Amino acid sequence: MATVAHFEVTFSRFLDANGEPVAELPEFARDADVLRELYRWMLLTREFDTRAVTLQRTGQLGTYPACLGQEAVGVGLGHAMRPNDIFVPSFREQGAQFIRGVTLTELLLYWGGDERGSDFAGPREDFPVNVPIGSQAGHATGVALAVKLRGENRAVVCALGDGATSKGDVYEAMNMAGAWRLPLVFVINNNAWAISVPRSAQSAAETLAQKAIGAGFDGCQVDGNDVIAVRHATDQALGKARDGGGPTLIEAITYRLSDHTTADDASRYRSEEEVSAAWSAEPLLRLRNYLTAAHGWGRDDEETLISACKAEIDSAAEAYLATPPQPAHTMFDYLYAELPAPLRAQYDLLRAQR
Numbered sequence: 001m002a003t004v005a006h007f008e009v010t011f012s013r014f015l016d017a018n019g020e021p022v023a024e025l026p027e028f029a030r031d032a033d034v035l036r037e038l039y040r041w042m043l044l045t046r047e048f049d050t051r052a053v054t055l056q057r058t059g060q061l062g063t064y065p066a067c068l069g070q071e072a073v074g075v076g077l078g079h080a081m082r083p084n085d086i087f088v089p090s091f092r093e094q095g096a097q098f099i100r101g102v103t104l105t106e107l108l109l110y111w112g113g114d115e116r117g118s119d120f121a122g123p124r125e126d127f128p129v130n131v132p133i134g135s136q137a138g139h140a141t142g143v144a145l146a147v148k149l150r151g152e153n154r155a156v157v158c159a160l161g162d163g164a165t166s167k168g169d170v171y172e173a174m175n176m177a178g179a180w181r182l183p184l185v186f187v188i189n190n191n192a193w194a195i196s197v198p199r200s201a202q203s204a205a206e207t208l209a210q211k212a213i214g215a216g217f218d219g220c221q222v223d224g225n226d227v228i229a230v231r232h233a234t235d236q237a238l239g240k241a242r243d244g245g246g247p248t249l250i251e252a253i254t255y256r257l258s259d260h261t262t263a264d265d266a267s268r269y270r271s272e273e274e275v276s277a278a279w280s281a282e283p284l285l286r287l288r289n290y291l292t293a294a295h296g297w298g299r300d301d302e303e304t305l306i307s308a309c310k311a312e313i314d315s316a317a318e319a320y321l322a323t324p325p326q327p328a329h330t331m332f333d334y335l336y337a338e339l340p341a342p343l344r345a346q347y348d349l350l351r352a353q354r
Contacts, residue, residue: 009209012233013223017281019289028235029228032295038079038227039287042071044309045095046284048104049258051313052111056262060321064111067092069225069257072283073189075099076230076252077157080238086147087126088140088158092189096159100126104316109323116326133194134160134167137186141173144182144247155183155241157234163194165208171215174249178216181246185237186212188249190224191256196269212249224252225283257282328353 014029016022028034049068055061067074070092078096081087087100094107101122109117110129118128127143130136140158147154164170165188177184188208192199205211212219222229230252237248255278259266266275291297329350332343339347 007210007213009207009219009221011221011223012229013226014228014232015223015226015286015290017225017286019286019291019293021290025228026232028231032291035228035287035291035295036297038075038231039284039291040305040309041075041079041095041099042227042284042287043305044098044312045071045075047306047309048094048098048107048313048316051317052108053258053262055108055317056111060112061108062111062113063261063263065091065261066258067094067256069278069282070189070191070254071095072227072230072287073187073224073252073254074159076227077159077185077187077234077250079227080231080234081157082154082238083123084152084154085238086143086154086156087123088136088143088156089127089129090136090159090161090164090189091129091131092161092191093159097123097126102126104313105319105323108316108320112320114323114326116323134164134170136160137164137167137170137173140184140186141177141182144177144184145180147183148180153242155185155238157185157187157238159187159189161194162188162190162192162199162208163197163202164188165211166194166202171211174212174215174217174247177247178212181244183241183244184247185234185241186247186249187234188251189254190251191254193256193260193266193270195260195264196266198270207251209249209251212247215247217247217249219249219251221251221253224254225281225286227283227287254283255281327351 014023014025049066052061052064053066056064074093074095078099087096102120106117106120127139137158140156144156190208194202207221209219209221222233224230233250237250240248257278329347332339332347
């Protein structure tokens, strides 16, 4: 018997849970201004989540999925992307969307049930929030194929949750991406829980990153609570994709500190001890500790930044709450080039009731 192939999955981390360097930092992370920028985006994302949950609890926003504890994944991948890259998100990558130019007001509009929030003023080719699990993988593969056929020097990033890797359409998308060597980076936000299903019950695979191997391309793991590690791995994968090297899967190991959404009660399926232990490794504390030790970040810096983020969020929330709702008949506006007769009757009825 002969061994015909060898495979491996690497794991990378630059800052440990205490914010201590455990490997030589990549060049971008030696710039204090860049690290402060990454920290600002993570803090803005966390404060935005807090306000969004408050709005939902007071009946002013729809069901909302916080990314508490996972801010480094969205911010890290978003910061690595170029403006002309294309982002195909799931529903927990607020940080990446903000970096890409989606406004806070637009995201509030979307989660408030107003589809005008998906008409981004900034990244016109980025895809909107995708709530169905895993269906965006096929979209991302199609876009990446178009990019390759056009000979464009850019790449596509598709964000998925760990639960999505159990979906057939995700495997199909990965298989096509590998066979066609597409400029595509899959980022798996492994937050340990697919709603109430733990990672251990989802798949017998030792890692989720190794699922890329069956599709013929590289998969790696990073510490998803280390924004430096996420950004570095995404930057490398994007460079490879743009240079014709094909796709990569990045599994970012993190933890969802909040409920799955505001419609969930996570205390019903996981212990307080588990969540409490995860708080000690959360990404903002980690980078803040490093900034404090290496670059003199202090209490005044922290309070000034929190105040600025809250003021930005206040302004966005006021704009969202002041936006008049669209009339009911607009739900038909983008369904068909020409409405079928049964829908035309409903449309006319709603317009008459304005």
